[in-house]
Amino acid sequence: MIILFLISFSSFCYQALAAKMVYLYVLDDTAAFALVSSIFFIGMSRGCYRFLRVFKNSSSERQRYYLASNEVSVVLAALIMGSFFCGVPLLLKYFELHFPQVQLETLQIFVAVLAMIILNRLGTYLGLEICLSYNYQQELHASREKVESKDVGFAIAWTYLGGLIASALCAFWFYAQVNPMKFVLVPVFFNFVLAIYFVAKFFRQFSVWKKLRLILKLLFAVFIMLRFETRGEQLYQNSKFFLYNVNGVMPYSTVLDNLNFLKRRMQITSVASPYQIADWVTYLDRPKFSRLYLDGAFQFDTIDENKYHEPFWKGGLYFSGRTPQHILIMGGGDGLLAKMIFESEATSEATKGKITDKFTAQVIPEITLVELDSMVPQLANDYWKSSENNSLNKVKLELVDAFDYLRARKNQWSAIFLDFPDPRSAELSKLYSVEFYRMVKKNLSSDGFIVLDYPRKDSSKIISSTLMAAGFKNIIFYGKGNTFVYADAIDRSEMSLASLKASSPFFINSTPAFDIEAVNSIFNLRLP
Template sequence: MNSSRKVYGLAMLLSVCSFLYELSIAKIFSDLLGNFILWQSVTIAVYIGGLSFGAFLSDTKRFAHSRVRFLKVELMLSILGPLVPLFLLAGHIIYRIYFNDAMIDVLETSDFLTIQQVKESRWLPWVTYVLLGQGLTLAIGTLSGFEIPYLIQSLKGKGNHSLMVLGFNYFGSLLASLAFSFWLLPQVSAVYTCLFAGVLNLICAVFIAEEKSRKWVAFPSFCLIVCAFLYQPTYKANRHVFYYYFYKYLPEQVSMSELPRFLSFLPPIEERQTLYQKLEFASLPLQDEPHTNGLFIDGHFQFDSSSERSYHEAMSRLPHLIALMKPKAPLILGGGDGLLARDLIKELDQSTIIEHVELDEGMYEFSRNSEQMIGLNEGSLSSDRIHTSFVDAFSFIKNSSKYYDGIYIDFPYPYSYDVLKLYSVEFYRMLFKRMSKESFAVLDIPLVNSSSPHSGANGFQHNSIIMSTLHEVGFSHLIPYAVGDESFIFAYKGERSLRQLDPTMGTELAHISMEVWSQTLDAEFSFEIDSQYVNSIFKPTLLSFRDDFF
């Protein structure tokens, strides 16, 4: 590599490859284990640590600079980078079935085990899985750390090119970040991005190799072909195993010997990566029904077609029975699937215009155009009574000058800091100001029922955080209730008398059975109102007590 321009170009391309590996691994980790910010931060830290370790090793005599050694580094990267997603996906299948969900099943059937004991029993497998995965990230970082010192060394004696090499390397990182965010992740996926980076890495290796060394390219090429064939079935199996076992749709555990046969008969998953989240629409078998359709957002359960009617009735009709009124100026925040809009179109007067705020236009378009989704939401998002704005709910409420007498809040659960602001006292204060004198808000919000196995100190503190945050705003009435496995809060602003939950109310509900309604009446939520629990953007208390089982 005598030309400095070739070295600059190589520095940029290798940086693209290395950074794509890191971004993809961080995304896969967050998809599998949740909490994007945590795993993005940890993976970046491990990767940068590997870079520094590799740069340190490259300066030792044992790893003296040579073209052959540099070629070996690139060949190892072209093999290791694409193999990491396979390890993460396959390892997660084993961890999810045989350690995590198996122990949750034991907890639900045991009178003696506590959540803490279950957490302790799965601690070692979880740590092993994370350490192995991050160990591979460290290896990629270490190998990448050899690159810049070698490229700088290759131009030694031809002037000071160090800054230019570093500049092109940093520019490659910029290109990788932009390409990953706006092209590769939405169009290709994080898993196949590693394959793309591996192919690019191999092309660079061929460019580096001398004529007699090019035979070494055969084995990495074979590995890339194998990865290409294994990616789709492994990814598909991982997602289905996650759905089946975490949400208990299978009647019994699958043994290791039966696993390959079981995975081969799984139905397809309809996937879409939007700018904000990953949507997965899957057909799942139930124990007592042929199948049901389920929507998952970023790996978290959103709804299934067998139970969503009762869930959305709890958010639409039930609040009207409690408030003894139907709003004339309703607002939906979230609910991009169109299911809540479907029920409100039927429930409210035909002349009522429903304002709808949805951040993710990709989610809206999916729900508006997918045949399966239209079959569920009955084309509600195409109704001229639904006026949709594509904007962040926090910004919408902050800048709005309108007043609403019924607000329906259907946000994702606060799994990460990204969503935390929508559960903050600052957001609820702005919401309260946009409510008319006699009005209500109903929130789909995670509460812990006192009869749940997840209740206890954590459950009490979790409930106290949510109820104290809403109380701090000034609502005159706060009524928590549960329908099936879902919990809600009815928050009222005004002085009118409200109807209390009673047995006769169940006869006025179409999709909530009397058996489920009796459980709703029996549900209790333990909490205390105290300012120390208030969840703020500047002092987030909610994530501190978030239970692992939400």
């Protein structure tokens, strides 16, 4: 039962770690978890099938040999998976440099298929190992006449317990690390101990040739384990240089030379929280230019952040025609939108003097900033303090989930700015749902407004329909490059809205018509 427990524990760990790494590369955790789980489970199912077809009726000696040998294969496959996921960008770059005639998309598909094969293979080894272990247990109870459900129950209970501990470890410890994949060594260690146990237990029963093969395989596993322990972390960190290379220049013909070239020009500092991994990238050949990436997704750079935050704030001022005094910012833990608000003046060129209430230093708005992850404001203080001008010290900071925060309140904010990451997962999608927008509306004053950054052009119909379903009447999509949505529930004539749009200093995008099928609900997702 301990054997089943350990195998189940390791299989859940491998699955969860692979899912996290796939998420970091493809930025869609729904797809990552779904794909990894299904490929892994298919592999495990295949392992059970292989046991039934190949090993079930073979000799006891052969079954025991494979019980030991397959356990070492699990160790090797897990280490290959770990190394692969740590070095995917390096591998891709290698293919790019050596096969320039092949399109990048084709290479990406090839690498994805390779990942699936590795995952499926690991799942197959684990599925086979579970069946071989259970078969070994059966040999110990060979006198029984019938399968007792309590025997199966015990086996399943230990299997699930392994899964439980693995999922808790992944959630509370592994995922909150800069490189989650380095923890692949934890389940690998248990598999290795099991392999040693099986080899030692059955060693005398094997032929010389099989003994030799097993010893060589074990020594190879030790070698790979030590290599991964010393190089795994570095491999993953090196991969990031290629991911965050903004100008794309690769002057050399080998991956190693290009890596050294990038290392001389970039510095990457990585920090992790239970929610995400932050990479602060400094480009040494471009003074004052740094970029923030969260879970591999670009957030802002220190030179161009104004081009994003200025229309975000000033669009709200322009389309509402007033300067809000009670402002709620949700998700802007970097402090840059708050900084823009504090520094802004109503007479700026972007608003062309159309705002009646002049925003001056005498009228300082009350800003409440809601951020889920305490790491982001901490990073702001540590890395871009000069850029955000200590704005985080002037706001009321609430470290809580945005959805929970609004559900528990009924305020009268005059403006709410939603500065969330793109809805690339079911978790983030709820912050673009009709339920969330209704709560936002409930917390707005009657003449209040909201502004949000809308993720992609193809999502405008969903965003527009969802806002309308939540009760917002005037919805304006604006901005080029950085795109935003302004919405309020004020009664306005079609004509005044049209004239506002016509004289707008911002580029106006068309507002798609309402479509009930496009409404994004947490109970019926339309995004991502």
